[in-house]
Amino acid sequence: xxxxxxxxxxxxxxxxxxxxxxxxxxxxxxxxxxxxxxxxxxxxxxxxxxxxxxxxxxxxxxxxxxxxxxxxxxxxxxxxxxxxxxxxxxxxxxxxxxxxxxxxxxxxxxxxxxxxxxxxxxxxxxxxxxxxxxxxxxxxxxxxxxxxxxxxxxxxxxxxxxxxxxxxxxxxxxxxxxxxxxxxxxxxxxxxxxxxxxxxxxxxxxxxxxxxxxxxxxxxxxxxxxxxxxxxxxxxxxxxxxxxxxxxxxxxxxxxxxxxxxxxxxxxxxxxxxxxxxxxxxxxxxxxxxxxxxxxxxxxxxxxxxxxxxxxxxxxxxxxxxxxxxxxxxxxxxxxxxxxxxxxxxxxxxxxxxxxx
Numbered sequence: 001x002x003x004x005x006x007x008x009x010x011x012x013x014x015x016x017x018x019x020x021x022x023x024x025x026x027x028x029x030x031x032x033x034x035x036x037x038x039x040x041x042x043x044x045x046x047x048x049x050x051x052x053x054x055x056x057x058x059x060x061x062x063x064x065x066x067x068x069x070x071x072x073x074x075x076x077x078x079x080x081x082x083x084x085x086x087x088x089x090x091x092x093x094x095x096x097x098x099x100x101x102x103x104x105x106x107x108x109x110x111x112x113x114x115x116x117x118x119x120x121x122x123x124x125x126x127x128x129x130x131x132x133x134x135x136x137x138x139x140x141x142x143x144x145x146x147x148x149x150x151x152x153x154x155x156x157x158x159x160x161x162x163x164x165x166x167x168x169x170x171x172x173x174x175x176x177x178x179x180x181x182x183x184x185x186x187x188x189x190x191x192x193x194x195x196x197x198x199x200x201x202x203x204x205x206x207x208x209x210x211x212x213x214x215x216x217x218x219x220x221x222x223x224x225x226x227x228x229x230x231x232x233x234x235x236x237x238x239x240x241x242x243x244x245x246x247x248x249x250x251x252x253x254x255x256x257x258x259x260x261x262x263x264x265x266x267x268x269x270x271x272x273x274x275x276x277x278x279x280x281x282x283x284x285x286x287x288x289x290x291x292x293x294x295x296x297x298x299x300x301x302x303x304x305x306x307x308x309x310x311x312x313x314x315x316x317x318x319x320x321x322x323x324x325x326x327x328x329x330x331x332x333x334x335x336x337x338x339x340x341x342x343x344x345x346x347x348x349x350x351x352x353x354x355x356x357x
Contacts, residue, residue, distance in 0.1 A: 001323045001334055002298045007283065009255040009262070012276035028101050030094070033276050037087050037096065041112065044080055048072065048115050055207035056200075069210045076116060076215055081222070084116055086258040090275050092124045109189075117216030119193040125186035126170050129179055132271050136231045136245050141169045142224070145239060149232040149342040150309045159224050229302035230264045232309055233295050233341035242268035243292030247305065248282065250322070254301035262301055265294055290325035295341070298322050314338055 012033045015022075025038045051072040055065055088108055097104040110120045126141070134140035142162060147154040167190050174183035193216075200208040235244035242265055249255070249262030261267075263278035266285070273281065282289070289296065297305065297320045308316045317338055318331040328334045 001318060001321050001328065001331055004286075004296075004322055004324055005251070005298075007279045008251045009260055009279045010276065011279055012274075028097055028104070030096065030098055031274065033274055034090070034094075034096060037091065040080075040083055040087060041108065044084060044112055044115075047075055048080070048112075051075070052115065052207075052211045055210060056204050065206075069206075072210060073214070077218055081116055081215075081219070082254070082258045084112065085118070085219070085222075086261045086275075088113060088118060088123060089127070089261070090259055092128055093271050094274065114193060114196075114212060115215065117212070117214075117219030119216075120189035121185040122167070122189040125174070125182045125189075126166075129182040129186075130170055130173055131227075132268070135240055135242065135268060136234070137240055139173065141166055141173060142227050144228055144231040145234060145345040148344045149228065149234075150312055150314075150339075152310045154344070155224075155228055155306075155310065158228065159221065162224055163220055225306050226302050229305040229309070232305065233338060234345060235293070235341060236343070236345050239345060241292065243289060243294040247295045247297065248289075249297045249301045249305070250279075250282070251298050252301045265289070286324065290327075293327070293337075294324070295338070296322040296324055309342065 018026075022035060025035060026032045029035065029038065051068045054060065054068045055072070091105070091108060095105060096108070109118065109124065113120060113123070131140055131142055134143070136143050136145065138145065144158065147158050149155075167186065171183050171187055174180065174186065193212075197208055197212050197216075200212070230247060231245055233245075233247055235241065238244050246264045246268050248265045252262055255262045259275040260278045261275075263282060266273065266278050266281050270281070288294075297317070300308075300320045304320075305317070308314070314335040315331065318334040321328075321331075321334050321338070323334075328337070
């Protein structure tokens with residue numbers, strides 16, 4: 001186990017020096033703290049799009065094509081996927097550009113998102129329109145409650161349900177809740193992406209597979225891995241309590257790369273909180289974390305949590321568990337506590353097929 005130490009996760013410090021571009025871009029965006037998003041967007045645009053176009057050029061030398069394909073996959077899935085995905089997440093919760101530059105708010109979901117397998121506006125429809133309002137409860141199509149959350153078989157069932165029925169179930173949810181605009185955005189984005197992939201496959205299937213299809217497959221898997229880990233430990237008595245159905249990961253390089261995404265408890269408590277404020281809020285509200293038996297890990301992130309659960313390595317989870325409030329005396333006590341939180345929770349409102357996973 002670990003004891004709470006100094007936080008190393010990023011917070012906002014006003015820069016002492018600004019470039020001409022800094023001052024220009026700050027006039028366009030709503031919050032100057034999001035200036036790094038502008039530069040990340042430019043980097044992605046100037047690397048991935050040229051590589052993508054290069055692969056579609058007829059008669060291109062095979063060595064050049066394979067070089068572009070390898071570079072594209074490395075930049076897409078290793079360098080940019082996490083930072084972009086969480087940039088999309090942050091800008092879905094907090095509008096990126098000022099109202100007079102509203103058109104640019106469509107750039108990430110429509111021009112950049114498809115390169116990462118993010119179908120236009122479907123992320124917003126699912127995450128903002130359903131996941132946060134339902135807070136991992138049964139009506140949330142991505143709820144983890146009904147699964148044994150240290151079971152790889154359970155995760156595969158969860159992934160299969162989301163990949164095959166996720167769009168359909170989310171669309172039905174929006175219709176049921178009379179959120180027709182979100183339903184239209186979801187279905188439109190999915191259909192346009194699929195249609196574009198089919199059409200481009202007739203032109204150049206290898207390029208389409210590398211540029212759009214493979215990132216789409218990887219993206220859907222990674223999103224479900226992340227959500228599974230974020231909501232793997234749930235108190236059966238209070239499954240709607242964000243302190244007791246989410247986790248927080250502190251002091252990890254992941255938080256520097258992916259905009260403090262590890263602070264998932266405070267994100268569910270205050271979805272519109274700016275990403276630079278989470279470490280400060282965590283410190284200020286630590287007593288609430290303690291009184292609610294919140295789960296906090298140090299020096300690992302969600303992919304670690306998922307991998308340790310799949311391998312039932314509770315010893316490693318206990319090693320990185322932060323013993324806030326001095327609740328536990330031994331790692332054995334922590335392991336017992338964590339195992340209780342990963343048990344499948346079945347309720348009458350759960351779909352029968354899901355509850356049986």
